[in-house]
């Protein structure tokens with residue numbers, strides 16, 4: 246198994262896991278870009294948004310639900326946060342395992358949309 250995030254999901258590689266739900270793992274980003282920077286991933290390998298199948302819809306929806314739950318636990322839900330999925334080279338995707346970035350804990354000054 247060569248995928249880094251598959252190895253984190255299975256516990257083979259350590260990470261600061263903040264949440265484990267059925268089929269979903271969330272852990273702190275190793276190079277945080279905000280005071281709170283958590284990655285939420287499906288345990289099952291999906292290359293990215295472009296590789297998502299219709300049968301993955303519930304699982305991918307769960308990533309957002311888990312992110313909102315973590316935001317509440319981290320105390321950033323009230324002030325707000327950003328959820329980001331990078332897909333492909335132009336977006337800067339560096340790990341080819343679908344992941345949702347949860348960013349917050351202070352103003353995020355670089356709106357893209």
Ligand code: AMP
Nearest residue numbers: 260273274275276277331337338339340
């Ligand atoms: P992306 O650029 O959207 O593909 O995001 C990949 C993210 O994974 C980056 O923000 C990295 O800092 C993060 N990352 C890479 N390796 C690890 C690791 N071993 N543990 C936690 N986060 C990681």
